[in-house]
Amino acid sequence: MHGLLPDYLDAACRRAGARTLVCTPTLYNPTTATMPLERRQDVLRVCERHDLQAIEDDAYNFLLDLPVPPLAVLAPERVTHISSLAKIVGAGWRLGFLRAPAMLRDALGSAL
Numbered sequence: 338m339h340g341l342l343p344d345y346l347d348a349a350c351r352r353a354g355a356r357t358l359v360c361t362p363t364l365y366n367p368t369t370a371t372m373p374l375e376r377r378q379d380v381l382r383v384c385e386r387h388d389l390q391a392i393e394d395d396a397y398n399f400l401l402d403l404p405v406p407p408l409a410v411l412a413p414e415r416v417t418h419i420s421s422l423a424k425i426v427g428a429g430w431r432l433g434f435l436r437a438p439a440m441l442r443d444a445l446g447s448a449l
Contacts, residue, residue: 364397
């Protein structure tokens with residue numbers, strides 16, 4: 338019930354040669370699964386081992402009474418953090434923010 342399993346991620350990386358992980362570690366919709374800190378650290382160790390870049394969808398961390406640090410806080414050089422002001426302030430708004438590792442900022446800025 339804590340979301341992504343590090344062992345399965347490791348096996349998938351070995352099998353498929355993945356380069357990017359996209360995940361929602363906090364209040365995954367529809368299950369509301371939230372990865373505890375230890376699981377997040379384990380997932381990030383797998384990312385390090387396989388040189389995976391991660392994209393973290395983190396729109397709901399603000400809803401937790403005791404927020405867990407985002408993956409991007411634990412590994413800012415490896416994780417692009419995406420959140421949304423729309424889910425916090427008003428569902429009709431289309432505002433958000435992106436925090437990315439320095440090596441990806443120019444490319445992401447151009448793509449946006």
